[in-house]
């Protein structure tokens with residue numbers, strides 16, 4: 110029986126309440142409060158992007174869930190299992206793909222997966238070594254030494270390793286750092302496939318564009334606190350700024366445009382970018398003012414704010 114079968118009625122994949130972590134200081138360093146009592150809920154079947162600047166507390170959070178770091182306060186449930194009361198089941202419900210590419214160079218992918226399955230107590234008859242190797246496109250490297258694999262292959266092998274015990278939740282910590290675009294695409298295709306098959310995915314990434322494209326939900330951690338956790342579309346709708354770029358029939362620099370109160374960027378030549386708030390319905394007025402100032406408008410393009418704008422807004426303060 111897999112962890113997924115045991116707890117079919119768990120409502121959420123992950124539930125974190127008031128989670129705290131303070132790393133003890135040493136004689137050279139102060140104690141560090143890495144998590145300041147965070148709440149976070151991940152729906153079953155979701156694909157959640159966990160974002161935040163360096164040192165925000167993402168890895169600490171993931172490592173607590175995976176049983177690798179001891180929390181100092183709060184509670185966490187993984188697939189319905191409290192990590193204190195039921196650590197073995199909680200651990201069995203989660204597979205973590207770590208940030209570092211660390212391998213024993215003298216094992217082959219097949220040996221590595223068998224070893225990992227053994228560690229998780231997966232009986233021989235239930236092992237899916239060949240199936241998993243095929244899924245991460247490593248069948249032809251099954252018996253090659255790990256040291257002969259490329260960086261992208263190693264990354265895929267780590268994903269395979271995290272999947273041997275068929276966890277219902279897969280956590281990927283910066284899975285595409287240093288992976289080239291093509292392999293990134295392949296890795297995402299596979300992760301999406303897993304998600305479609307019902308696996309809950311949590312991924313941390315520095316590529317905001319990737320998170321925006323892939324994830325249904327986004328949580329942003331900053332300085333040990335959750336500053337946002339909501340569906341990606343809703344988060345993006347919080348941006349109430351757009352930019353309209355007007356190509357004029359003359360150089361606007363130094364000439365009045367009748368746009369006092371708007372932020373303007375001169376983009377060279379006869380292009381001027383006007384920042385405005387779509388909800389205020391001023392776009393028509395902007396064009397009228399520019400025409401009234403004696404310009405003809407030759408072309409118009411608009412730019413939408415993106416996740417990066419929100420991310421900066423929410424994390425800049427600290």
Ligand SMILES: Nc1ncnc2c1ncn2[C@@H]1O[C@H](COP(=O)(O)OP(=O)(O)OP(=O)(O)O)[C@@H](O)[C@H]1O
Nearest residue numbers: 132141142143161162163164165166167168169170
């Ligand atoms: N073992 C440790 N001992 C002391 N402080 C630590 C330890 N691990 C992490 N920290 C500190 O806790 C804070 C949160 O670190 P964490 O690695 O969780 O952040 P992160 O968001 O994963 O960052 P990154 O994106 O750089 O991996 C940082 O200030 C970090 O220096």
